[in-house]
Amino acid sequence: MTSESNKLLEKLSQFFSNIKIGEIMTSPAIVVTPETSIKQVKNIMKIKKISGLPVVKRGLKLTGIISIEDIIKVLENGKLEDSVKKWMTKNVKVLYEENTLSDFMSISQKYKFGRYPVINNENKVIGIITKYDVISWLFERLGTMYIHDDRRKKILEHEEYTSRLTGELLDNKKISFDFDIDYTEIQRIGTGATKLKSFLKKKGIDEKLIRKVSISTYEAEANVVIHSESYGKIFCWDFEDSIRLLIKDYGKGIENVEIAMQEGFSTASEEVRSQGFGAGMGLPNMKRFSDKMTIISEVGKGVIIEMLFYK
């Protein structure tokens, strides 16, 4: 590893210096016994593409380490039939699983070994750590962070919803009211609609209009809870000339919007019906009470209902 990449590793590691070695190490480690032949070790290294193996006695007790450097020595001065015991490095630098990444950094700077067995308090080998483990762990971490950031960016970049009714942009920053629909309890239906109602009342909006908006919201909210199997969102924009509503869920969607719009059509369960829901009037009511309405849905992709109410 070059000094440049060492520097980078050092810098990155600062952010994660308290991370435990146990989280980063490769576990279990591939190990050999002192009786294994150098030839076998060479084959394991070749097949597994590794450059060193902890040497263990019964019960995975660490007794040495055999690395590619040792194999080179054998090739120069010994025989491939020799046992590991004869050529292994006995004075092994180890790390404990509770050690941190910063411990790894200081030990590896001091000793310059390529790999360190990780042992527990009973001197039992539980894994192995190399700079490669650290780097891939870091990349994984940074990768996750990047994805999160990327997702956020996407959401932030799509600040507006383009109205399917008017073609204009509905700016997220100008939302007057929003509400998260809890779909887990049927009893909560109407919480968002009643909150929106009192919000609009405070704004001094015409009573008749409020009634139309809240009934439509109630129906849309009920649909999310009863049908979507997903949480949902209510957004309301209070514009000078109109009130705009957007009710979204992320659930199973509507198979055939045309049929769903028909009065009396419902897929609600008996239980839900017995409580007075599922009369197949929800969507027709929204259509009736709003001045303009549209449904965007696809099976498995949730439902977006947009409504417009003129002031």
Add this chain to the structure above:
Amino acid sequence: MKLLELLKDGNFEKVYIFDDTVDIKNGYIGDLLSEIMRNAPAESVWLTHQTHPNIIAVASIVEINTIIVPEGFEFESETIKKAKENNINLLKSKCNIFKAAGIIYTKLKEE
């Protein structure tokens, strides 16, 4: 008609009263929530067999000020709790829904 008017002759029993002087101008009967929202007038009583808490949200959206259940029906305790939060009066009738409606209708007509 004030709500007090209904409480006079013992046909209706208080469950929760937020304000017994509210004006009742109209009434509606039904168990289908969407239908209630579509047709029930504001400032009215609502006679229903539904006793679960969602009726409070429906009532407050369409400004029904009083909900009445007929004989043999009880509001769920959560419904009463929600009625208190939303200022909705709850009554129990001692008659079936037809008779209860008749009594209220007659009183409103007499005004």
